[in-house]
Amino acid sequence: MSRYLPSSRVLLGVAAGGALGGVARVGSGLLAASFLPDLPGWLVLVALNVVGSFLMGLVVARGGTWVSPAVTTGVLGGFTSFSGWVLDVMRLAEPAPLLALLLLLVVPVATVAACVVGLVAGGETT
């Protein structure tokens, strides 16, 4: 195996973490749909992306044993989704173009702000 590839142990951890994060993302969507049926699906993904970005900042800033590829790349990477966001923007483009544009502009700002808050809350200053 190339020295640039992660070890099989790391890949296994990332796979398990990614599956767990994916289940949490899909499960959160299903839970939101059953308890809050009027809540649009795109809003749920926005919330998940913001929460995931906050947790990423917090976990990375806190350091220690939590910062492993299984948690960051796997769980938090799988919990958030870029392609889901793009699909939501595309789905909204025809029926609600202004909302799609708002979603396009607000999500990057909101996720970065959430990550910065997480980093600062975790004690990272630079």
Next chain:
Amino acid sequence: MTGLEVDQGLQTAVAVAVLVVLVLGAGAGAVLRATVTARVAASSSRRVRALGSAWVNVPASALAASALVLQLRLGLLPGEAPAPLAVGVVAVIGLCGGFSTYSTLALELSRSLLGRRRRDLVLQLGGVAVGVAAGLFGAGLAGVLLLLR
């Protein structure tokens, strides 16, 4: 067993299959992403390392958009289309969901912002824009394929 019970059993099986392929797809997508980002992280260039999270989303965005358009236009929805085909499309969308990510992208953007690395920030935001454009391109490509069919 009545026809209604068979129908309900089939629907449950399809729903379970959809969940399983979503989970497996997310795990497989995360492994692919980790492999790609590990190669990027091994780069000696700091700039290349900073850009990995932004640009890794581009192919996933295009593929997910194509799969979604084909799913909607061809009616490949679970419970409506033949189960293997419908579940296969869900697997592709699940794979793209696991491959693409927002949290690591937000982390890289935050670090560029806090570290006042303007050039990195511009290139990363460029990656976000290309990711969105890739989604539109993927959807357009799927539309063209449907027209040529």
